[in-house]
Amino acid sequence: MSTEKKPTGHQQEPNRAVHPLAGKFIVFDGVDGCGKSTQLGEFEKYLSDRGVTYRRFREPGGTAIGEDIRNILLTKRGEGMHIRAEMLLYMASRAQLVYQEIRPALAAGVTVLADRYTSSTLAYQGSAGGIATADILATARAATENLWPDLTIILDITIATARQRTTKKGDIHQTGLFEDRIEQRPANFHQHVREGFLSQCDQFPDTYRLIDATGKPEVVRKRIFAAIEKFFGVK
DSSP, X not given: OOSSOOXXXXXXXXXXXXXXXXXXXXXXXXXXXXXXXXXXXXXXXXXXXXXXXXXXEESSOSSHHHHHHHHHHTSGGGXXXXXXXXXXXXXXXXXXXXXXXXXXXXXXXXXXXXXXXXXXXXXIIIITTOOOHHHHHHHHHHHHTSOOOSEEEEEEOOHHHHHHHHHHHTOTTTTOSSHHHHHTSXXXXXXXXXXXXXXXXXXXXXXXXXXXXXXXXXXXXXXXXHHHHHHHXXX
């Protein structure tokens, strides 16, 4: 484990929230095909039903600049890119998103939901790509001015099952973070990604929760909601 200081989560200003989830920063992450986009949609309904104002963002992207960076990262325009350049472009997109969208939303007491964050960089460019955890965390601190999620939900599923899901749906190039360029990397790369996510749950137990993403979506949804409610003390 790196000696770098661990992420501690976004610190909300006191007395801002009425509902325990108001003004929180929550990330859903995991290997491509784990179902995070579907489950984020379910959690959006959960918040709406409780009158919690929220905004949802995707990574990379979420801003005009971020979407341009996304187009480089996720298409053949990025062929031949060094893994460290790849990491820095993800961080550049994240920096713009945090500055332009996430921090203002949190400051206004809005709940922020993110489809991936630094947890993905640690898994893909770190555990699978070989960049040291300390380097990624240091870059993340600089890019986000030390903004960490209050809670990161990791949806865990085997790579074989994830591939079956995306292939069956026929949407592997529509919903996956890495679409064709990085998705085409060998299975052992994606296995290292999964192991990276599992390792993060062990390293950062105070702000991570691991969810078994196998089974029907409604079953997984209940697991996620129960974990979030327990974490934030929702009655």
